[in-house]
Amino acid sequence: MNTGPRADAWLRPYVLGLVGLDLAGALTATLAGTAVRFHGSLAAATTAPYLVISLILPLVWVVFVCLGGGYERRFLGVGTEEYRRVAVAGAVLAATVAVGAYAVKFDLARGYVLVALPLIVLLSLGLRYARRKALHRRRRSGACMSGVVVVGYGVAASDLIRRFRDEIYHGMRVVGVCLPEHEAHTAEIEGVPVLGSFTDAADAAALVGADTVAVLACPEMDGVELRRLAWQLEKTGTDLTVASALMEVAGPRTTIRPVAGLPLLHVEHPELVGARRLVKGAFDRCAAALALVLLSPLFLVLCLLIRSEGGGPAFFRQTRVGRGGAEFTVYKFRTMVVGAETLKSLLQPRNEHDGVLFKMRRDPRVTPVGAWLRRYSLDELPQLINVVRGEMSLVGPRPPLPEEVAQYGHDVRRRLVVKPGMTGLWQVSGRSDLSWEESVRLDLRYVENWSLTLDIQILWKTWSAVIRGAGAY
Incomplete structure (x- = not known):
């Protein structure tokens, strides 16, 4: 079967750009820390170790951000999780520097630490925010979009298509729809072609080069069918997302709790007092x-x-x-x-x-x-x-x-x-x-x-x- 081009070709350059910005921001921060702390004695021999540290820390910073998930696709472009993970990586870096300096008995200048480490985080967050806004501007012109094949009933698919079009900064474009058997005769929904029934979802995603298959809440797509679909998508590396009916209202209040071997969704009550x-x-x-x-x-x-x-x-x-x-x-x-x-x-x-x-x-x-x-x-x-x-x-x-x-x-x-x-x-x-x-x-x-x-x-x-x-x- 002929497959279309993957729609996420923009992702690799985007991530490489983030790595470059993190390196540049961290290098600027460490050199600023050195300049502030040793502004009167930059040429002194005691300053040399800090210049070496200033060159090493940016590389360490990129590693910490990577380990913390700061470059993972699912967190990029929208939401606050990307920023939260960068901030957590900054806290871990600060703790690591403190413990490392104590372990090797190096008297690290507090003025350098107080300038360089917070500035690393702030510059990374600021540069990432600017890059995200540039990404959103490109998406408004139709670039840097991820292709999605929607699996669900026609009404729900139509609603999702409209939402993605209204909120284009999410970078999701529906490129195909798979409907239940009794609706699969429909030619298109909201201008998006119908590519078959539920059982055709994996082949449809490969045909149009989609990055993601989004399954909307419907009884036909039970645990067994979802598992089979996941196995098929695994071969092409296509992401699988499932939209529960609870997500619209209670999304942040849901947690998965294993009970009797079953992963049950537990819904917390909203906190209206306290x-x-x-x-x-x-x-x-x-x-x-x-x-x-x-x-x-x-x-x-x-x-x-x-x-x-x-x-x-x-x-x-x-x-x-x-x-x-x-x-x-x-x-x-x-x-x-x-x-x-x-x-x-x-x-x-x-x-x-x-x-x-x-x-x-x-x-x-x-x-x-x-x-x-x-x-x-x-x-x-x-x-x-x-x-x-x-x-x-x-x-x-x-x-x-x-x-x-x-x-x-x-x-x-x-x-x-x-x-x-x-x-x-x-x-x-x-x-x-x-x-x-x-x-x-x-x-x-x-x-x-x-x-x-x-x-x-x-x-x-x-x-x-x-x-x-x-x-x-």
Whole structure:
């Protein structure tokens, strides 16, 4: 059988590039440590050992990162696991240097260590981040993509294809679909060709040169069939991934526990109360209070701009629903004409949103200054007051209106078990461009899987989303 070219040809140059960046960053860090510690005596004989160490440490660093999984394909390009493994490798390197210096009785200068070792990690993380962003830009143009053959029902395959197209930075392109026997007569799904039934998956992946076969949750692909498929894919080195129905909501809370010889998935309950919640609340309030102090000059300028545009108050107050269904007053900078709420009923027929929200791309009530504030989400800044008061979090589901909550179904009300946030997964995934169903899915995913690490990751990504101004209207 003729096989197509492998779609992961980009991977080897990418990994070699990471190795080069790690070497360059580590060499820069070690030489900087030498220069800082011995800035007045670089030519002295006592400095020579540190120059040798500075040349050896970058090679040792690459070995440690490699052993820690920092170059493994599954961690590259998306997620925080790559960065976590680099940070762990840095901690191991520091411990190894300390133990090694003690073992050979070498009095290693603390000034050198305090500069060089942290700088190695920081430079590696920074350079990897820059390289990842360059990879994402290439992926937006269709390069550096991995081919995927999807095995599952048509509806689930269609959903996965759309998600990969919407989130192209993941680098996954569906190049073929294998359906159950009763659906295999379909010619294509979402423009992707159907290559046969479940039993044809391995041959289909070889035919199109796919890197991965993704099996979606379906009863036909039980343990026996998956094992057979894995054996077939092993011959060509094609990856096999399995998407459990639990992954959408409870992915980070699942662990595999062997019971009676069976690998059972155990699902932990989401942590909605307890110590981690107290830490999150303290982090939110402290960060919001600091932000209010630092941004106070900007608040003054924005107030003057809003007031200069036809008068009226600078702030807009509105009732929203928070945790447990409790109502509170949210604060925002005013972006619409005075009395805009009374005009909403007249504009309702022009609503462009598919759910309970009211959204218009060219809302006539929005002022010129207000449109600018909305584009960069500056109108949301006064919600820092709500965070300090404990009514909102920095990260969480979108704060809904009471009339929206009145239309919630049972599942959607799950959003109300946590505090609403100034930003969230909905903010970094498209903002107003998202459908109602997608907004709910992202909010529920956050509620079920929140963590302080996820919050920090979302806050970091919010800057990019705000600067682009995508989906803001």
